[in-house]
Amino acid sequence: MPGQFKKVRRPPDNWWVRSYLPAILQGLWITARHFFRNLFIFTAHRFGLLRHVRAGVVYQWPEDPRPVAPRYRGRHRLLKRPDGTPRCVACYMCETICPAECIHIIPQEVPDPFIEKAPKAFYIDLSKCIFCGYCVEACPEDAIRMDVFDFRLAGYDRFQMVLDMETLLNSEPSVPDK
Amino acid sequence: MLRTLLIDVGKALYLFSGLMGLAAILTWMERKQSALMQDRVGANRARIFGLRLLGLPHIITDAVKLLTKEDFVPAGVPTWLHALAPWVTLTVACLPAAAIPFGHVLPWGGQAIELQLMDMQVGLVYALAIASMAIYGVILAGWVTRNKWAVLGSLRAAAQLIGFGVVLGISLIGPVLLYGTLNLQEMVHWQDTTVLHGWLPRWGIFFQPLAFLVFLTVGIAETKRIPFDLPEGESEIIGYFLEYSGMKFGAFFLADFIETVVVAMLTVTVFLGGWSVPYLSADQGGFVWPWGAHTAVPPAGVALLQMAAFWVKVFAVCWLLLLIRWTLPRFRIDQAVRLGWQYLLPLSVLNTFGTAAVLLIVGQ
Ligand code: SF4
Ligand code: SF4
Numbered sequence: 001m002p003g004q005f006k007k008v009r010r011p012p013d014n015w016w017v018r019s020y021l022p023a024i025l026q027g028l029w030i031t032a033r034h035f036f037r038n039l040f041i042f043t044a045h046r047f048g049l050l051r052h053v054r055a056g057v058v059y060q061w062p063e064d065p066r067p068v069a070p071r072y073r074g075r076h077r078l079l080k081r082p083d084g085t086p087r088c089v090a091c092y093m094c095e096t097i098c099p100a101e102c103i104h105i106i107p108q109e110v111p112d113p114f115i116e117k118a119p120k121a122f123y124i125d126l127s128k129c130i131f132c133g134y135c136v137e138a139c140p141e142d143a144i145r146m147d148v149f150d151f152r153l154a155g156y157d158r159f160q161m162v163l164d165m166e167t168l169l170n171s172e173p174s175v176p177d178k
Numbered sequence: 179m180l181r182t183l184l185i186d187v188g189k190a191l192y193l194f195s196g197l198m199g200l201a202a203i204l205t206w207m208e209r210k211q212s213a214l215m216q217d218r219v220g221a222n223r224a225r226i227f228g229l230r231l232l233g234l235p236h237i238i239t240d241a242v243k244l245l246t247k248e249d250f251v252p253a254g255v256p257t258w259l260h261a262l263a264p265w266v267t268l269t270v271a272c273l274p275a276a277a278i279p280f281g282h283v284l285p286w287g288g289q290a291i292e293l294q295l296m297d298m299q300v301g302l303v304y305a306l307a308i309a310s311m312a313i314y315g316v317i318l319a320g321w322v323t324r325n326k327w328a329v330l331g332s333l334r335a336a337a338q339l340i341g342f343g344v345v346l347g348i349s350l351i352g353p354v355l356l357y358g359t360l361n362l363q364e365m366v367h368w369q370d371t372t373v374l375h376g377w378l379p380r381w382g383i384f385f386q387p388l389a390f391l392v393f394l395t396v397g398i399a400e401t402k403r404i405p406f407d408l409p410e411g412e413s414e415i416i417g418y419f420l421e422y423s424g425m426k427f428g429a430f431f432l433a434d435f436i437e438t439v440v441v442a443m444l445t446v447t448v449f450l451g452g453w454s455v456p457y458l459s460a461d462q463g464g465f466v467w468p469w470g471a472h473t474a475v476p477p478a479g480v481a482l483l484q485m486a487a488f489w490v491k492v493f494a495v496c497w498l499l500l501l502i503r504w505t506l507p508r509f510r511i512d513q514a515v516r517l518g519w520q521y522l523l524p525l526s527v528l529n530t531f532g533t534a535a536v537l538l539i540v541g542q
Binding site for chain 1: 211213214215216217218219501502504505506
């Protein structure tokens with residue numbers, strides 16, 4: 001395309017640039033600026049001033065919890081029907097799609113002829129789970145969701161990382177911050 | 179006799195606790211300053227009686243942790259040699275401070291106490307000679323532990339410290355020619371006045387900026403810290419102290435900080451007027467301001483102000499050294515050695531000849 005070009009201004013290449021001194025001074029200027037800015041704001045915070053300005057970008061968890069976005073994919077929970085029984089019909093969709101093979105369902109018969117089956121036991125092994133969310137996508141009954149924003153998922157042994165149906169059914173959904 | 183001894187012991191304790199205290203505070207400053215530079219908060223979880231004190235208790239928790247860790251000695255290594263290396267490093271790191279004047283004189287009971295541990299005519303040479311001995315502990319540490327990576331670290335340290343040690347000496351010849359003395363106390367006296375009709379303190383940095391730059395660069399290289407941390411190179415070879423744990427490792431770690439303080443002390447003494455306070459003159463009995471005013475200060479006040487000024491300046495230079503350490507990336511070994519031999523050495527020789535020529539012309 002004639003006449004359509006952008007002229008790139010090359011940075012000068014001389015002994016002054018090559019001595020690295022200007023670049024070093026620039027770098028020191030930037031870091032020193034951050035240092036004094038944060039020092040000033042932190043000191044102001046100590047005296048209760050400038051509270052609305054954040055110094056630094058880190059959250060002092062757990063005192064200062066991190067805001068969680070609504071689309072955050074958290075821990076699993078099983079939903080209930082109005083009568084309190086699990087919505088899950090033990091169709092094995094989630095167990096089949098799970099790439100980490102960490103869902104284990106034991107089904108049982110239910111007297112209600114309009115419900116195929118129900119889980120007798122439902123285990124999710126969080127130490128294997130990769131939090132891909134496929135189980136939520138696969139569920140035909142909207143029985144499983146990942147909206148418990150608990151990221152303190154730690155245990156002293158592997159068995160503490162396995163969620164059973166009781167825990168899954170009785171988890172409350174978290175309220176997103178924004 | 180006893181009185182002299184007591185005074186000497188007191189001075190040694192003062193200087194040593196100042197040096198160690200500042201080095202310990204630097205371990206805290208290193209975390210906090212780097213945190214502020216990188217928009218973080220820094221270590222703040224250790225507490226004393228529920229008080230966090232800006233993270234200062236971390237100095238104590240570090241010491242407790244290092245003291246209670248397993249002291250690992252690799253199989254087949256003589257224990258006494260293994261233990262010798264950190265203490266050589268630590269001792270040698272502290273010694274140069276003995277020649278540094280940390281004040282002028284302190285009037286005490288009708289007697290004037292010289293505020294310097296060793297008043298030597300060759301104080302500067304002494305400091306540099308001792309500083310260049312730091313390599314022994316480093317080589318010993320790498321060699322004795324029979325670990326390839328540690329030996330690599332020692333070899334790098336040898337290549338680096340010998341190369342930069344030469345420049346360290348030559349870069350200071352310019353200031354030495356200017357002051358006409360190797361005595362560190364006399365150097366400070368030379369700088370303890372003003373030029374430009376009393377406006378500018380007669381500090382070495384204004385007359386020898388090139389020497390200052392070269393000396394600071396080489397000084398950082400001597401402390402073996404980023405951007406010259408090739409002997410350590412945490413991300414690749416761990417370095418000469420690879421086979422050390424617990425407080426033996428802590429000794430190497432602390433030695434780096436002590437060297438930082440010592441380099442700051444030397445920089446302050448040679449280039450930044452040492453203990454001298456701008457416009458404060460002991461002979462005139464107070465501040466002589468450039469606009470002609472005069473503020474009287476009692477002799478004891480002058481001495482205390484000067485002692486404080488020394489530490490303030492040392493602290494400021496330490497801050498600058500930490501700023502550099504947390505800003506610049508690391509050199510490669512060939513870059514560092516080339517920088518030393520091909521650029522800094524000629525520059526410092528040039529500075530020496532330039533200073534000599536100017537002094538010759540001005541002197542005539
Ligand atoms: S999030 Fe993914 S890995 Fe975890 S249980 Fe669901 S499907 Fe399996
Ligand atoms: S996909 Fe839904 S309904 Fe089917 S077993 Fe899993 S949770 Fe239950």
